[in-house]
Amino acid sequence: MEGLFFNVNNGYIEGIVRGYRNGLLTSANYTNMTQCESIDDLKLQLGPAYGDFLASLPPNPSTSSLAAKTTDKLVSEFRYVRANAVGSLAKFMDYLTYGYMIDNVALLITGTLHERDTRELLERCHPLGWFETMPVLCVATNIEELYNSVLIETPLAPYFKGSLSHQDLDELNIEIVRNTLYKNYLEDFYHFVNADPDMAGTPTAEVMSEILEFEADRRAINITLNSFGTELSKADRKKLYPNFGLLYPEGTLMLSRADDFEGVRLAVEGVQDYKTFCEAAGLGGGPGGPGNMAGGTGSDGRSLEDMFYQKEMEISKMAFTRQFTYGIVYAWVKLREQEIRNITWIAECIAQNQKERINNYISVF
Amino acid sequence: MSGAADREAVFPTRQSLGLMKAKLKGAETGHSLLKRKSEALTKRFREITRRIDEAKRKMGRVMQIASLSLAEVTYAVGGNIGYQIQESAKSARFRIRAKQENVSGVLLPTFESYQTEGNNDFAMTGLGKGGQQVQRCRETYARAVEALVELASLQTAFVILDEVIKVVNRRVNAIEHVIIPRTENTIKYINSELDELDREEFYRLKKVANKKQRDTAAGDAEMKKKKEEQDKVDASGQENKEQEETGPTDILADAAAEDEDVIF
Numbered sequence: 057m058e059g060l061f062f063n064v065n066n067g068y069i070e071g072i073v074r075g076y077r078n079g080l081l082t083s084a085n086y087t088n089m090t091q092c093e094s095i096d097d098l099k100l101q102l103g104p105a106y107g108d109f110l111a112s113l114p115p116n117p118s119t120s121s122l123a124a125k126t127t128d129k130l131v132s133e134f135r136y137v138r139a140n141a142v143g144s145l146a147k148f149m150d151y152l153t154y155g156y157m158i159d160n161v162a163l164l165i166t167g168t169l170h171e172r173d174t175r176e177l178l179e180r181c182h183p184l185g186w187f188e189t190m191p192v193l194c195v196a197t198n199i200e201e202l203y204n205s206v207l208i209e210t211p212l213a214p215y216f217k218g219s220l221s222h223q224d225l226d227e228l229n230i231e232i233v234r235n236t237l238y239k240n241y242l243e244d245f246y247h248f249v250n251a252d253p254d255m256a257g258t259p260t261a262e263v264m265s266e267i268l269e270f271e272a273d274r275r276a277i278n279i280t281l282n283s284f285g286t287e288l289s290k291a292d293r294k295k296l297y298p299n300f301g302l303l304y305p306e307g308t309l310m311l312s313r314a315d316d317f318e319g320v321r322l323a324v325e326g327v328q329d330y331k332t333f334c335e336a337a338g339l340g341g342g343p344g345g346p347g348n349m350a351g352g353t354g355s356d357g358r359s360l361e362d363m364f365y366q367k368e369m370e371i372s373k374m375a376f377t378r379q380f381t382y383g384i385v386y387a388w389v390k391l392r393e394q395e396i397r398n399i400t401w402i403a404e405c406i407a408q409n410q411k412e413r414i415n416n417y418i419s420v421f
Numbered sequence: 422m423s424g425a426a427d428r429e430a431v432f433p434t435r436q437s438l439g440l441m442k443a444k445l446k447g448a449e450t451g452h453s454l455l456k457r458k459s460e461a462l463t464k465r466f467r468e469i470t471r472r473i474d475e476a477k478r479k480m481g482r483v484m485q486i487a488s489l490s491l492a493e494v495t496y497a498v499g500g501n502i503g504y505q506i507q508e509s510a511k512s513a514r515f516r517i518r519a520k521q522e523n524v525s526g527v528l529l530p531t532f533e534s535y536q537t538e539g540n541n542d543f544a545m546t547g548l549g550k551g552g553q554q555v556q557r558c559r560e561t562y563a564r565a566v567e568a569l570v571e572l573a574s575l576q577t578a579f580v581i582l583d584e585v586i587k588v589v590n591r592r593v594n595a596i597e598h599v600i601i602p603r604t605e606n607t608i609k610y611i612n613s614e615l616d617e618l619d620r621e622e623f624y625r626l627k628k629v630a631n632k633k634q635r636d637t638a639a640g641d642a643e644m645k646k647k648k649e650e651q652d653k654v655d656a657s658g659q660e661n662k663e664q665e666e667t668g669p670t671d672i673l674a675d676a677a678a679e680d681e682d683v684i685f
Contacts, residue, residue: 119492123495162505163504163505166504166505166508166509167504167508169508170508172508177504180504230505230509231546231548231549232548234548234549235548235549238549274550275549275550278548278549278550278552279548279549281552281553282548282552282553283548283552288548296548359553361497361550361551361553361554397496400492400495400496401492401496404489404492404495404496405489405492408485408488408489408492409485410485410489413489416496
């Protein structure tokens, strides 16, 4: 049934996005890229996919400018799609940007807390998380004003309301604020895709639920792993776990009690994928713990985070097997982001002449 | 004689000769001491050069690893976290102490690094994703800074030692090539002057002796001549004047003798 009227409003967008997906770099492209000797070679290899955007780069550009230019392409394409989206798809895409918005607002909060000129920070904000009223936030000079303007001016108000007060912004670590917001955002997004009349019961809900559940689990596991050895208490940690996902509620409860990597492994044992990830990471990481991409100290086994990325990419890839769903927009953005990360990584490896780790990128096509 | 000009302005006396000899001895002792100091410093200097070389190579490796781990952070976090890190850092975690080391009288500063415990300002950065990479990156950079500090203390020592060695070598050379030859020249000069004086004195004495001899000889000759003349006169006038002369003479002599007697 959902397919009957989907194309009336969203067919064009779907077509465009599928076209963009075909523009993503494939394994063959990546293989060519890893053979490059210099950034210029890399630029040449990226020519077909990113031509116009890389044209303005000087010879041998820095990796950060390369990353900025590739992001520019994503942003401009996203804006084009967003401009053509109507109805619930438009809202869906707005939801997509909220995640970046949270990062930007967190950045501005940091700036305000340290009494910096927040206008300088606007350039550093992620362009996808840009909203019209963002410069207004820079007017605020103290945290209370900022809090009020965030509530009034941004779509993030519901995420602040109820869980954070302006005192909290002052007292809590900015990372806790950010993760609280993100948790609220994920829950809201999840609720949105499952409750909106246009999406409930459609492939969109199915695809997005899978992606968001995975995202929620990933955050829960990451927060747990990263909080070991910090002053984050277990009770506070529990508050940062999103209240849905494959691990919820037993897994998250166990995660909240975990003290070490072993505890995390036990907590996620109920889900086959995570279990295999943990086992692989546990074996690969050795006694050093979960062993995320070891900081140059050896250990070329894949880290847990790598595997999560890999899994996310696979889910995103699978989203394209479905038709009549908004999920492909989300999946396309994620795939594109990963592509930018891959390019940056390869460029870094080439720039630093560290070819042995160059194959650490994640390619799914 | 080139050394003639290059000597100290002293009067060539025995006293200044003694002074000069003492000075020469002092200069030689000083020279050997300074030479030894310079050698010790040079040894140290070479060692430091070697260690700087090592440290620089190590530095290259560590920095490479560190910047790669920063790339990893960028990859894992998927964005720029620099600002956040900058703002959340409140107090220094990595600190250095400066100490002084004494190498043959030269004070070399050495830096010792240490990390303050429990000062982890951005432990929660990247809590959602990439936190471990951030921590690991921090550790690698801490190692890099450690290498940097080591290198810095070596470099400082290098510069200071270089300066000191130059000064010491200059002194050694000055003593060896200026002070000692000059003192030797002075001694030689004093000696030669003294010899000259000696010779002069001798010659003078000889001259005086000669003259004296000559004078005596002349005196003798004159005396002789006089005597001869006298004798001749005496001999010629003896007959006619004998009576007259002897008479009054004897009288005079007698009178004088008598007078003396009278006076006493």
